[in-house]
Structures are given as C-alpha cells and as structure tokens.
Amino acid sequence: MSTLSFSPHDTYNAFLCHEKEVAYGDGPLSGVPVAVKDNISTIGMQTTCASKILEGYIPPYNAHVVELLLASGAAIVGKTNMDEFAMGSTTENSAYGKTLNPCDITRVPGGSSGGSAAAVAGDLVPMALGSDTGGSIRCPAAFCGIVGLKPSYGRVSRYGLIAYSNSLEQIGPMAKTVTETAELFSVIAGHDPRDASSLDAPYKAALDPELKGKRIAVPEEFFGAGVHPDISKTIKEAIDTIAGEGAELISCSIPSMKYALAAYYVICTSEASSNLGRFDGIQYGKRLDTKKSWHDAYQDHRMQYFGPEVRRRILLGTFSLAAGYYGRYYHKAQTARQMITKEYNHILSKADAIMGPTMPEIAFPFGAKSDPLTMYQTDILTVPANLAGLPALSVPCGTVDGMPVGLQIIGACGADEMVLNLGYGYEEVAS
Numbered sequence: 001m002s003t004l005s006f007s008p009h010d011t012y013n014a015f016l017c018h019e020k021e022v023a024y025g026d027g028p029l030s031g032v033p034v035a036v037k038d039n040i041s042t043i044g045m046q047t048t049c050a051s052k053i054l055e056g057y058i059p060p061y062n063a064h065v066v067e068l069l070l071a072s073g074a075a076i077v078g079k080t081n082m083d084e085f086a087m088g089s090t091t092e093n094s095a096y097g098k099t100l101n102p103c104d105i106t107r108v109p110g111g112s113s114g115g116s117a118a119a120v121a122g123d124l125v126p127m128a129l130g131s132d133t134g135g136s137i138r139c140p141a142a143f144c145g146i147v148g149l150k151p152s153y154g155r156v157s158r159y160g161l162i163a164y165s166n167s168l169e170q171i172g173p174m175a176k177t178v179t180e181t182a183e184l185f186s187v188i189a190g191h192d193p194r195d196a197s198s199l200d201a202p203y204k205a206a207l208d209p210e211l212k213g214k215r216i217a218v219p220e221e222f223f224g225a226g227v228h229p230d231i232s233k234t235i236k237e238a239i240d241t242i243a244g245e246g247a248e249l250i251s252c253s254i255p256s257m258k259y260a261l262a263a264y265y266v267i268c269t270s271e272a273s274s275n276l277g278r279f280d281g282i283q284y285g286k287r288l289d290t291k292k293s294w295h296d297a298y299q300d301h302r303m304q305y306f307g308p309e310v311r312r313r314i315l316l317g318t319f320s321l322a323a324g325y326y327g328r329y330y331h332k333a334q335t336a337r338q339m340i341t342k343e344y345n346h347i348l349s350k351a352d353a354i355m356g357p358t359m360p361e362i363a364f365p366f367g368a369k370s371d372p373l374t375m376y377q378t379d380i381l382t383v384p385a386n387l388a389g390l391p392a393l394s395v396p397c398g399t400v401d402g403m404p405v406g407l408q409i410i411g412a413c414g415a416d417e418m419v420l421n422l423g424y425g426y427e428e429v430a431s
C-alpha cells in the first residue's frame with residue numbers, strides 16, 4: 001500500500017468531500033486519483049446524494065464498483081456533487097450549492113453528475129464515476145467537454161448505488177479521452193450476483209479506431225425542433241468527418257421519440273416515489289428530534305430535508321401509481337417504452353450505431369431554466385437510450401459560442417465495445 005496526498009484547488013465546488021491522504025494498491029489503475037459520484041456507497045466516506053436527508057450518512061459497505069476500483073489500485077479521492085438524488089440536468093438541485101462549469105463558470109456544468117464532470121474537466125482528477133438514469137453522465141460530459149459512457153443496462157453492477165430509478169440507471173465512466181474512459185470501464189464492468197440485473201459481460205479495453213465500412217444511422221428526430229441549429233450544424237460536420245473515413249450514413253426516423261420524454265418522466269418518478277420511501281428519518285442520515293406521532297414526524301422530516309425537486313417527483317410518481325391513474329399513466333408509459341425500444345432495436349439491427357447530438361443546446365447560464373418542464377425538455381435526446389437499455393457515449397466534437405458540444409453515439413444493447421470504438425475512431429480523426 002502506498003499513499004497519495006490530494007488537495008485539489010476546487011474552485012468549482014465539484015467535491016462534496018475529499019480525502020487528504022489516500023491509500024492505494026497495485027493494479028491497472030495503481031495510484032490514479034478517481035472521484036466518485038455521491039450516490040455511490042463508500043465505507044468511511046459520507047454518501048449523501050447531495051441531500052440534507054442523508055447528511056452524515058456513512059455507508060457500512062462499499063458499492064461493487066468501489067470494491068473493483070480499490071482492487072484495481074485506484075485512489076478514491078473523494079465524492080462529487082450532483083443534483084439531489086440524481087434528479088436534474090444542471091447540478092443546481094444539490095443541497096450543498098451548485099457546481100461551476102470549468103469551461104465558463106457562469107454556466108451550469110450539466111447534471112446530475114456535474115461534480116464528476118467538473119472534477120475531470122477542471123483537471124482535479126483524470127477519471128470519475130457518474131450515474132446515468134436519463135442522461136446524467138452524457139449531459140455533463142457534453143456541457144464540460146469531456147467523454148462519458150452510459151453502459152448497456154446490466155453491464156455494470158448497481159449494488160451500492162443509491163437507487164433513483166432502478167430500471168433506467170447505470171453507473172459509468174467519465175474522463176477526458178475515450179482511451180481513459182474505456183480503461184475505467186474495463187475496471188467496473190462485469191457480473192455481480194448481488195445485482196439481479198447484472199450481465200456476465202466483462203469489458204476488455206482494446207480500442208479499434210476503424211471507421212471504414214461502419215453503418216451509422218442518423219435519425220431526423222435528433223435534428224428536429226428544439227435542437228439549436230448551431231448544434232445540428234456542428235454534429236453534422238462531425239458525422240461527415242466520420243463518413244469521410246469510409247463510414248456509410250443511413251438516414252432514418254424514430255417516430256416514437258415524441259413519447260420518450262413523457263414516458264421517461266412517468267417511469268422515473270414512479271420508481272423514485274417507491275425508492276425514496278425508505279428515507280424516514282429513522283434508519284439513515286439525519287434524524288428529526290421529535291415527540292410527534294410517526295405519521296407527523298415522517299411528514300415533517302421529509303418536508304424539511306428533501307429539496308423541492310425531489311418532493312415534486314415523489315408527488316408525481318405517487319400520483320402516476322395511484323389506483324385509478326395507474327393504467328392512464330404508468331402502464332401507458334411502459335407501452336411507450338416498449339415501442340421506443342422496438343424502434344431503436346430495429347434501426348440497430350441494420351446499423352452499427354445511431355449518431356446525433358447529446359444535448360439540444362450548449363451549457364446555459366445558472367437559473368436560465370426556472371420552470372421544471374423547460375428543464376425536463378433538455379433531456380429529450382438522452383432518455384431514449386435509458387428507456388431501451390442501450391449503451392450511449394458522449395464525445396466532444398467542437399464548440400458553439402466557445403462552449404463544448406457532445407456527439408452522442410448509441411449502440412445496440414451489449415455493444416458498448418462498438419460505441420467506444422466509434423468514439424475512439426472519431427477522436428483520432430478529429431484531433
């Protein structure tokens with residue numbers, strides 16, 4: 001065992017807590033400082049999900065990915081800021097203050113893994129883990145100009161990830177290059193019997209940059225209303241660069257995409273309303289000192305320590321699951337999810353990947369999206385991959401108004417290798 005001292009100049013508020021002296025072992029990531037999103041359980045380090053309700057909570061066990069990081073010799077230097085319980089797209093919903101975008105500190109870093117993205121983009125660490133339920137790795141990666149992978153559902157164990165929406169989320173790697181992203185992915189991917197949805201599919205980092213002969217589907221919906229024209233232009237140029245290397249472009253359409261956002265927000269809030277029921281002020285974190293009845297104490301506690309976005313989503317989810325509304329909302333959302341999955345799978349049976357923008361616009365100034373609906377709309381291009389369980393990578397591909405733009409590469413379920421190879425191929429020709 002060796003030790004590493006870590007004292008980041010964290011002007012971005014990327015870290016919620018960090019170690020000054022970190023022990024590390026031998027292995028492929030020996031001594032590499034890695035930051036971990038604060039919804040991933042770490043023995044001995046606070047895990048708050050950036051919520052007041054979990055203030056002071058120190059998990060009694062490590063997440064599977066943390067065990068793997070430690071076994072790889074990595075130095076886990078700290079926990080990163082995020083939107084409370086991973087609900088958001090800007091990291092403004094953290095109970096511990098916003099994280100600043102290192103590319104322009106007047107703008108959001110994206111979310112919900114904004115702390116992890118800022119820690120990497122701001123050169124505080126070379127690699128970080130995020131989690132992605134509807135875009136939370138890819139959005140901040142795009143906004144901060146780094147690489148982020150949302151793996152295929154099941155490829156990385158969720159054991160020890162504090163659940164927001166189990167059927168949608170995955171832990172994934174974030175770094176400055178596809179090569180480092182792939183290295184971190186090779187450490188965390190693989191089977192874990194403690195996660196019932198875990199696949200037996202390890203990843204061996206052996207990147208192949210060949211673009212020639214690859215079939216790239218380009219859906220018109222990724223360039224439709226709501227996507228800023230300058231983003232469309234930048235992404236089309238990146239895709240043309242890939243075509244210039246001998247890739248074949250296939251124009252296509254995904255009509256069910258118009259249902260994706262609504263389906264996502266019904267499903268994720270429904271699952272959240274159930275998952276967050278366990279935070280009762282008794283078992284974990286902050287306790288309310290009260291002599292009131294259990295019912296009143298539970299209500300006071302949750303009112304006081306959950307932020308407004310979390311409360312909004314618990315209410316929305318409880319409503320969608322209520323008897324009498326279940327068929328109209330939750331069941332319908334599941335039907336839409338199936339349609340979306342079918343259409344994506346159909347396209348990906350004929351193409352190696354789908355490409356388009358990660359986000360419809362560049363990182364915007366703090367406070368720019370004050371109503372929830374406008375905020376939710378920024379997730380339109382990222383949520384389909386989660387609904388369908390597909391791997392999706394965001395790779396930097398130029399700038400608009402001086403801010404980074406992310407190219408999104410979506411593959412068939414289990415084709416994380418393909419997605420990383422294409423990203424690597426693009427990175428090679430673009431640099």
Ligand code: GLN
Nearest residue numbers: 086088132133134135136
């Ligand atoms: N922005 C989306 C949401 O608020 C995605 C969040 C995430 O991927 N955790 O739910």
